[in-house]
Every structure is written in C-alpha cells, then in structure tokens.
Amino acid sequence: MYHYVNAEEAISLVKSGDRIFLHGSACTPNFLVDELARQAERLKNVEIVSITVQGNVEVAKPQYKDSFYINSLFVSTPVRDAVNSERGDFVPVFLSEIPNLFKRGYLPLDVAMITVSPPDKHGYCSLGTSVDVARGAVDSAKTIIAQVNPKMPRTHGDAMIHFSRIDKMVWHEEELLTVDYGSKVSDAEQKIGEIIAGMIDDRSTLQMGIGTIPDAVLSCLGNHKDLGVHTEMLSDGIVDLVANDVITNKHKGTHLNRTITSFAFGTRKLYDYIDDNPSFAFMDVAHVNNPSIIKNNKKLVAINSAIEVDLTGQVCADSIGTMQFSGIGGQMDFIRGASLSEDGKPIIAITSRTKKGLPRIVPFLKQGAGIVTTRGHIHWVVTEYGAKNLYGLNMLQRAKALIDISHPDDREMLDKACFERFGSK
Numbered sequence: 001m002y003h004y005v006n007a008e009e010a011i012s013l014v015k016s017g018d019r020i021f022l023h024g025s026a027c028t029p030n031f032l033v034d035e036l037a038r039q040a041e042r043l044k045n046v047e048i049v050s051i052t053v054q055g056n057v058e059v060a061k062p063q064y065k066d067s068f069y070i071n072s073l074f075v076s077t078p079v080r081d082a083v084n085s086e087r088g089d090f091v092p093v094f095l096s097e098i099p100n101l102f103k104r105g106y107l108p109l110d111v112a113m114i115t116v117s118p119p120d121k122h123g124y125c126s127l128g129t130s131v132d133v134a135r136g137a138v139d140s141a142k143t144i145i146a147q148v149n150p151k152m153p154r155t156h157g158d159a160m161i162h163f164s165r166i167d168k169m170v171w172h173e174e175e176l177l178t179v180d181y182g183s184k185v186s187d188a189e190q191k192i193g194e195i196i197a198g199m200i201d202d203r204s205t206l207q208m209g210i211g212t213i214p215d216a217v218l219s220c221l222g223n224h225k226d227l228g229v230h231t232e233m234l235s236d237g238i239v240d241l242v243a244n245d246v247i248t249n250k251h252k253g254t255h256l257n258r259t260i261t262s263f264a265f266g267t268r269k270l271y272d273y274i275d276d277n278p279s280f281a282f283m284d285v286a287h288v289n290n291p292s293i294i295k296n297n298k299k300l301v302a303i304n305s306a307i308e309v310d311l312t313g314q315v316c317a318d319s320i321g322t323m324q325f326s327g328i329g330g331q332m333d334f335i336r337g338a339s340l341s342e343d344g345k346p347i348i349a350i351t352s353r354t355k356k357g358l359p360r361i362v363p364f365l366k367q368g369a370g371i372v373t374t375r376g377h378i379h380w381v382v383t384e385y386g387a388k389n390l391y392g393l394n395m396l397q398r399a400k401a402l403i404d405i406s407h408p409d410d411r412e413m414l415d416k417a418c419f420e421r422f423g424s425k
Contacts, residue, residue: 002119002163007035010145010168016043018110021102021137022050022057024076025265027115027130029147030055031172036113040067049091049107051098051133051327052076052210052265054177062087071107073098073133074327075318083324092318092370095232095330096289099136112141117152119163127159128152129176129271130263131282132232135159143167151176153271155264157281178267181215181235188351191384193217196303199345199380199387200224203251205297207231207334209304210265213349217303221246228252229259230297232289232330235266239273253296255281262288289330294337301345302338304331306372309381310365311399311418313390315348315373322368335377339391346379347387352407361406363417381405396422 011032014020020036023029036043037058047069048059057078059068062085070079070088074095082088093101101107114134116125125146127134135158138144146166150173163169185193193216200206200221205228208214218237221227228249229238241247242259249257258278262285264270274280287293294300306317307325318326338344350360361383365371379391381402388401399418403411 002169004148004169004171007032007170010170011035011039013143013145013168014039014043014046014111017045019047019049019107021109021112021141022048022053023114023130023134024050024052024132025054025130025263026176026178026271027128027134027152028053028055028057028177029113029115030057031174032113032145032147032170034058037064040064043067045069047071049073050079051095053078072327074329075324076326080325090324090327092328094289094328094333095133095285096333097286098133099284099286102136102140109137109141111143111145112137113145114138115147115149115152116161117154118148118150120154123163124160125163125166126152126154127161127282128155129265129274131155131157131159132262132285135284136286138165146170147172149173153275155274155280155282156278157283159282176268176271179235179265180267181212182219182237185212185216186351188384189213189216192349192351192382193220195382195387196347196349197221199347200301201299202226204228204299204301205230205252207294207300207302207338208234209329209331211305213305214303226250228297229261230255230288230294230300231260232262232285232334234259234261234264236270239270242279251298253298254293260288285330289333291333291337291340294334295340295344298342299344300338300341301347302334303347303349304334306348306350306360308360308362308365308369309348309350309402310362311402311414311421312395313375313378313381313398313402314365314371315378316365316369317372319368319370321366328372331372332377335373339377339379347382348373348378348380349382352383352385352405352410359407359410361402361410361414363414363421
C-alpha cells in the first residue's frame with residue numbers, strides 16, 4: 001500500500017534555488033541530509049531554513065558553501081559556524097510567528113524534509129517529537145520528503161499527516177538523537193531549581209525553556225500538587241511528575257487534563273513515555289506560544305534563561321556580542337503570556353557566572369548583543385543567590401536588586417558601575 005523509495009530518488013526532487021525546511025531536534029532527518037550533500041554538485045543556491053537542528057547536518061559544513069545557504073530561525077550547534085559566516089545568517093523572529101513566515105509568503109517553502117513515524121492503519125504518520133514549526137512547514141511546502149523511522153514516537157495533537165500528502169517516503173530505521181539535561185545540572189543550577197520550586201504554588205501551570213535549569217526545577221517539585229504544563233518544549237524531568245500524578249493538568253485555563261507542548265527533546269525514556277500517550281498534545285507552536293492563549297492559564301510560571309542581564313533588566317538570550325548563539329525562540333511569547341496570567345510569574349533564571357567564570361549580571365550588555373526580553377517586560381530574575389522581582393522598580397532600584405543576587409566576587413565591580421551611572425541618589 002505504501003511506496004518507499006531510496007534517498008537518492010527522494011532528494012532528486014530538490015532543485016537549485018529551492019528553499020528547504022529541515023525538521024529539527026530529535027526529528028532532524030540526517031539520513032536525507034547526507035544524501036542532499038552527496039547531490040551538492042548539481043545544486044546551487046539552495047536555502048536551508050530550520051530551528052534547533054541536531055546531529056551531523058552535513059550540508060552546513062564549509063565545503064558545501066556554493067550549494068547550500070543556512071538561513072536559521074533558531075541557531076543550534078551544528079549550524080552555528082555557518083550562521084556566523086558568509087555561509088549563512090539568522091532571522092530574528094518570535095517562535096510563535098515562524099509558521100506565519102511560511103504560510104504568508106515571507107519565506108515560502110519549496111520542500112519540507114521531515115522525519116515521521118510509519119503510517120497507522122488509517123494512513124496517518126506522526127510528526128513525532130517535533131510538531132513546533134514543522135506543522136506550518138508541511139501545511140505550506142510545495143513538496144514533502146519524509147524519512148520514515150519506526151523508532152519515532154507517535155504523538156497526538158497537531159502531529160498527524162496523511163501519507164498521501166507526502167511526495168516521497170524513505171524508510172530508514174535509526175535511533176533518535178538524545179540529550180540528557182538532568183545529568184548536566186551543576187550545583188548552582190540545582191540551587192536555582194530549589195529557589196524557583198519554592199516560588200511555584202500548587203495548581204500552577206508551567207512553561208520550561210531549554211536546558212539544564214528547567215530539569216533542575218522539575219526535580220524539586222515532587223511534593224507539589226495538581227500542576228499543569230503548557231510549554232513550548234519538554235524534556236525528561238517531566239516524566240516522573242506525570243507518572244506520580246504531580247502534574248495532573250486539572251486546573252489549567254486551557255486544554256484541561258492534557259500536557260501541552262510543541263516539541264520534546266530528551267532521552268529514550270521520554271520518547272517511550274510520550275509514544276501514543278493521549279495525555280500529551282503536541283501542537284502547532286503558533287497556538288502553544290500565543291500569549292493570548294498562554295495568559296488564560298492562572299498562575300502561569302514561565303522559566304527561561306539568558307546569556308547576560310544588564311543592571312537595568314535588559315536580557316540578552318540569543319547572542320554573545322555579535323556572535324549569534326541561539327535565537328529569540330519562545331522566551332518573549334511566554335514572558336508576556338505569564339505577565340498577563342492571573343498570579344503569573346515570568347522568570348529569567350541564570351547562574352551568576354558562566355562556566356568560564358564570567359559574570360552574567362553585567363553593567364552593560366556586550367556590544368552588538370541582542371535584547372530578547374526588554375526591561376519593560378522583565379519581572380523575576382533568579383540566580384543561585386536569590387530571586388528579585390524588577391517589575392515596577394526604577395533603574396537604580398533594579399540595579400541594586402540585581403547586585404544583591406550577583407556573584408559575591410562581582411558585586412564591588414557592579415556597585416562601582418551602578419554609582420558611575422546613577423550616582424548616590
């Protein structure tokens with residue numbers, strides 16, 4: 001009933017000048033990407049757009065610069081060098097608005113290259129662990145090429161795509177890409193997790209950004225009751241809380257009794273748990289990250305991180321100076337949604353210093369740094385030294401509050417910068 005072709009035949013549909021969407025995270029179709037690289041000699045000026053691609057991503061390497069241009073919507077490790085060179089660039093955009101770029105013709109897609117689960121008895125494949133912006137991509141791309149992987153979980157929600165809409169299907173079984181955030185949590189991050197857990201009331205709804213701090217928070221919530229989840233992404237830390245009925249989703253303002261997300265990235269434990277699990281709904285990120293929907297959840301706690309925060313509360317979360325490190329993502333979607341939620345708490349959580357010992361609370365952001373969360377949107381900032389709410393504080397008050405939770409060895413420097421800027425008023 002289902003006709004599978006080899007990768008060479010599937011990639012033959014790609015033409016010079018095409019714009020290709022690449023599925024991301026654990027769904028990155030690297031088997032197809034490798035074949036795309038093998039056909040590089042016949043291809044010129046092919047633009048690759050994506051978020052959070054993982055693995056090898058062969059076409060992002062320097063030898064393919066005449067064939068492929070990496071135009072990233074959220075930068076991840078495999079494409080970072082390309083994006084910060086003449087071989088690529090970055091599109092600043094809220095995660096919630098990326099589907100509009102595809103659907104409204106700002107970035108019309110010629111091809112979507114995706115990974116899906118095998119068709120079920122009704123002929124429906126699942127977009128698996130990453131529905132996010134992929135839903136908008138497959139709904140608008142002229143051509144769809146799918147890597148069909150039986151190890152891809154079947155997820156519910158907006159994940160379904162009928163096999164008849166896929167132009168070429170390539171069967172390729174392989175282990176999914178994984179990441180274990182929980183194993184990488186530092187002592188400082190665990191302390192931050194404890195502080196934030198103490199700020200979370202029972203019956204709160206949670207959003208967790210990407211990285212180790214969200215898993216640190218989740219590890220401290222075992223004694224909470226009736227939590228809900230409405231988040232752009234989730235990782236392993238959620239599994240035990242759902243299994244132990246800490247997360248019940250009974251008191252949310254939207255999507256009662258279901259954990260809402262747009263993608264998942266973690267270990268096989270997580271992938272097995274979400275497989276055909278109807279209590280999880282993987283939805284289009286344009287819906288999940290819509291602040292007007294997010295705000296309907298009471299006590300919405302949004303937990304996101306940053307690279308630097310200056311003394312006035314400006315948050316750089318996407319670049320190190322002019323070097324594009326990641327992207328805007330969904331931070332502002334949820335900072336705004338949580339601030340509009342009844343009793344909501346928008347939180348920026350950072351260790352006081354980087355792993356290299358550099359301060360994260362700084363007098364001024366680095367030259368060229370991008371501001372993701374403005375000082376008009378900032379509320380809570382949490383480090384391992386405490387939590388401060390900047391909302392309603394003037395500039396000097398903010399500076400003093402942030403100095404209080406900075407690294408002790410940075411406070412003299414920050415005090416001096418504060419005095420030089422604001423004087424003794």
